[in-house]
Amino acid sequence: MEEEVKNKYVIGTIGALIGAIIGSVPWILSYVFANMIYAILSVVIAVCAFYGYKLTKAKIDKKLPVILSVVSFIAITITMLVAIPLIYMAKEEVSLSFENFIVIYRIEEVSSVILTDYVISLIFCALVMGGIIYNLNKQIKHGIKDKDIKIITQSVENEMFSKEDIERARDVFERNDALSKKHTITKELIVEDLQREFGQEKGSKIFEYLKIEGVIKKKSNKYYFSEKAQNSPYYRYEFTNVKIFIIVVIIAAAIAALMYFTKTYPGRENETNINDIEQGEVISSYTIENTNITLEFDEDMTKLSDEQITYYFGQGYSEVYESIITSSNFEKMIMVIQNNKSGFDEDYTARQFLEDIAAENEEELKVIEKEISDKVFYVLEREYESKDGTIYLEQDYVYDSGDDFVCIIFDNIKENAMNPEEIIK
Numbered sequence: 001m002e003e004e005v006k007n008k009y010v011i012g013t014i015g016a017l018i019g020a021i022i023g024s025v026p027w028i029l030s031y032v033f034a035n036m037i038y039a040i041l042s043v044v045i046a047v048c049a050f051y052g053y054k055l056t057k058a059k060i061d062k063k064l065p066v067i068l069s070v071v072s073f074i075a076i077t078i079t080m081l082v083a084i085p086l087i088y089m090a091k092e093e094v095s096l097s098f099e100n101f102i103v104i105y106r107i108e109e110v111s112s113v114i115l116t117d118y119v120i121s122l123i124f125c126a127l128v129m130g131g132i133i134y135n136l137n138k139q140i141k142h143g144i145k146d147k148d149i150k151i152i153t154q155s156v157e158n159e160m161f162s163k164e165d166i167e168r169a170r171d172v173f174e175r176n177d178a179l180s181k182k183h184t185i186t187k188e189l190i191v192e193d194l195q196r197e198f199g200q201e202k203g204s205k206i207f208e209y210l211k212i213e214g215v216i217k218k219k220s221n222k223y224y225f226s227e228k229a230q231n232s233p234y235y236r237y238e239f240t241n242v243k244i245f246i247i248v249v250i251i252a253a254a255i256a257a258l259m260y261f262t263k264t265y266p267g268r269e270n271e272t273n274i275n276d277i278e279q280g281e282v283i284s285s286y287t288i289e290n291t292n293i294t295l296e297f298d299e300d301m302t303k304l305s306d307e308q309i310t311y312y313f314g315q316g317y318s319e320v321y322e323s324i325i326t327s328s329n330f331e332k333m334i335m336v337i338q339n340n341k342s343g344f345d346e347d348y349t350a351r352q353f354l355e356d357i358a359a360e361n362e363e364e365l366k367v368i369e370k371e372i373s374d375k376v377f378y379v380l381e382r383e384y385e386s387k388d389g390t391i392y393l394e395q396d397y398v399y400d401s402g403d404d405f406v407c408i409i410f411d412n413i414k415e416n417a418m419n420p421e422e423i424i425k
Helices: 002-023 025-034 041-055 063-091 098-106 108-141 163-175 187-198 200-212 227-231 242-264 306-313 315-320 350-359
Strands: 216-219 222-225 281-287 294-303 323-326 332-340 368-372 375-385 391-400 404-413
Touching: 002 025, 002 041, 002 063, 025 041, 025 063, 041 063, 041 108, 063 098, 063 108, 098 108, 098 315, 163 187, 163 200, 163 222, 163 227, 187 200, 187 222, 200 216, 281 323, 294 332, 306 315, 350 375, 350 391
Parallel strands: none
Antiparallel strands: 216 222, 281 294, 294 323, 323 332, 332 404, 368 375, 375 391, 391 404
16 A cells, blocks of 8 residues: 555656646747746746646645655756757757757856856746745645645635635625735634634634635734735735745846856956967878878968867867867868767768768758778768858868777868868878
8 A cells, every 4th residue: 555655656746747847838938039037937837747746646745845846846957957958959050969968068158158047047936936835735734635725726716615605704804804914803803703604613614724725814913804815816826926026036136147247257367368378389280199190281270279279169179179270360170079989889880970960960961982092081061151141161071090980070161161182191
């Protein structure tokens, strides 16, 4: 029996997680297409998580708020740290691969924005969903039946208390002039009047029920009936509380400003100036490590230092590329990567390696074979347009050196592109 209950919790948690992920879709759409974090949408995540749990018919007890909190946190984490970056990659037509995803987080400027928004999202969610979790806890604590427990309801009445009962309770408060924060009444007096109106048992129960639902509210140890809460779930669950909203905004803005400030103004001792970092080596030829491949240039080129690569392109580039060689104006660029073959199947070939890269592009690209200096290269060429309208030509040359797939990437303005067959020796 105990094992069956545990299994129900597991199934319920899975249902809640699925519901939370579905509920995060409006959050994703608002963030990606409206460039805004709408805190109220975290309510949708909590609601979907709750009904995802409830649909599995798992046991509803004091563990439910904990489960909803955990799955909502997981949903926000997946949304902000995985789903949204992937959608942006797709929008920017970056091929969806694990390697490219990792590169995004290695680019400090991008990762800091993602993490800042993630922290702000968690603050919003914690505060907005806190009210929902609190409401569920009250219902569970007061023994509300599973089928009657609701996370948000449009109307207050249920099977036990009809609309007429709620109105009669309101009339009792009105007779006692207790319909606002400024006009309240003690619990003892109002419960006594409700018991006279409904009978002892029902009078006590309707008071507790309306208090749980947020219709009867507490102010300085006294109570009043909120007509706004009776007619609106937003007032009932206090989503319209201006003070809470202002506090959330101030906290979120302060954290965002702090993270931005520490990123933008790290202190003069940490400021990076291009003249202060290690400069690259001016070369007319370059031999790729552990190979007999040499690149020879008609003009002097600069092999960028690791510090220069990080400065110009980000930390991810310095970790991925063995070397980046450029002309003085950066209009000509050669990038070298060596991929160890131990990470591939034994019969995996250089052609397949390049064909897999070609398959990631929407346009139809053809891999061709070329023999250069007694070596067989597989070649992929594609044109693309930069944001300023300049047409570039990217040429990927892949060679099987025995232990590695050697990738030489020529990336140049098309009208002034280098000829790789004259450079590779």
